Amino acid sequence: MKALSEFIKKRISCRTYADRSLEDKVLAELSGYISAAQKGPFGNQPTFKLIHMDNLTPQEWKKLGTYGVIKNARYFLIGTINNTPLAMEDLGYCKEILILKATALGLGTCWLGGTFQASSFAQAAGLREGEILPTVSPIGYPAETKSLTEKIMRRFAGSDHRKPWPELFFANDFATPLTQAQAGKYCDALENLRLAPSASNKQPWRVLLDTAKNTFHFFLERSLQYKMLGIVHLQDIDLGIAMSHFEITARDQGVMGKWQVDPNAPKEKLLDYIVSWRTEN
Numbered sequence: 001m002k003a004l005s006e007f008i009k010k011r012i013s014c015r016t017y018a019d020r021s022l023e024d025k026v027l028a029e030l031s032g033y034i035s036a037a038q039k040g041p042f043g044n045q046p047t048f049k050l051i052h053m054d055n056l057t058p059q060e061w062k063k064l065g066t067y068g069v070i071k072n073a074r075y076f077l078i079g080t081i082n083n084t085p086l087a088m089e090d091l092g093y094c095k096e097i098l099i100l101k102a103t104a105l106g107l108g109t110c111w112l113g114g115t116f117q118a119s120s121f122a123q124a125a126g127l128r129e130g131e132i133l134p135t136v137s138p139i140g141y142p143a144e145t146k147s148l149t150e151k152i153m154r155r156f157a158g159s160d161h162r163k164p165w166p167e168l169f170f171a172n173d174f175a176t177p178l179t180q181a182q183a184g185k186y187c188d189a190l191e192n193l194r195l196a197p198s199a200s201n202k203q204p205w206r207v208l209l210d211t212a213k214n215t216f217h218f219f220l221e222r223s224l225q226y227k228m229l230g231i232v233h234l235q236d237i238d239l240g241i242a243m244s245h246f247e248i249t250a251r252d253q254g255v256m257g258k259w260q261v262d263p264n265a266p267k268e269k270l271l272d273y274i275v276s277w278r279t280e281n
Ligand SMILES: Cc1cc2nc3c(=O)[nH]c(=O)nc-3n(C[C@H](O)[C@H](O)[C@H](O)COP(=O)(O)O)c2cc1C
Pocket: 011, 012, 013, 014, 015, 069, 110, 111, 112, 113, 114, 115, 116, 135, 153, 157, 158, 159, 160, 196, 197, 198, 199, 200, 201, 234, 237, 238, 241
C-alpha cells in the first residue's frame, strides 16, 4: 500500500455521492480503522463510529439532516470526545487520518462542522455526559457529477485555492516569510499542511520556524466571524488536521520530531500559540 501522505493531494471534499452501499471488503477495512483505539498528540482519545443509514428507521433517517448540502450519503463517520483542553486538536488530528485512509480506499468524504443537525446526530451516536460531537463526515463513492449546491459551496469557499507560502509560513519572526530552501527536508510536510481542509477554507494555521532551535511553532489566526458565531472550536479542529498532514508527511519521509507545548514560544498579537514540533534528525 502507498504511504498515507500520498493521498493528501487526492483528498477533496465530496458532497454528492453515488447511491450505492460500500463493497463488503472496503466496508470491512474501513470499519477496522474506525474501531481501532485512537489517541491524539495531546493525549485525548476520541471514539469513532460509522453510522449506516440503511440501519436506521425512515424517521431517524429523515432527522439526520445536512441542510441539503450532502446528497445520497449512506454512511456517516462520527467522532465523539470528552470536552477537555486541546480535545479539538486531537479530534481533528485523529479523524483526518481516518479520512485519508478512506481516501486511500477510493472513497469520498467531507468534514461537516456547521451544516449538520447536531442534536439528531448526537442521539444517533449515543452521546454521553461530558462528550461532544463537533463534526460528522459522510463517506461513500463519489457521484460522477456534483450537485449544484456542491458547485456553489466550492466556489463560495474558494475550495480550489490555498494561500501562498508567504502568508502561512515564517522564519524567526512574522515579518519574514519562510522560503522553501529554508524549509529544507520539511518542504513537503509544509506543502501538505497547506493543502489541508479547513472550515470555510479559512486556512487559519500559521507556522513559524525558529532556525536556531530547529523548531516549528504552530499558531492559529482565528476568524472574527467564527468568534462571533461561537464556533471558534472549528479552527482548533483545523489546526489538528494541519498537524496530521505535517507529521504524516514528515514521518513518511523519515524525518523525525515530536510535538511539545513550549512555554517560551514566541508571542504574536492576533495569533494564538498552540504547539511546537521539535525536529530530531
Ligand atoms: C472543521 C471543518 C468543518 C467544515 N464544515 C463544513 C460544513 O459544515 N459544510 C460543508 O459543506 N463543508 C464543510 N467543510 C469543508 C470545507 O469547506 C473544505 O474543506 C474547504 O472548502 C476546502 O475544500 P477541500 O476540502 O475540497 O479541499 C469543513 C471543513 C473542516 C475542516
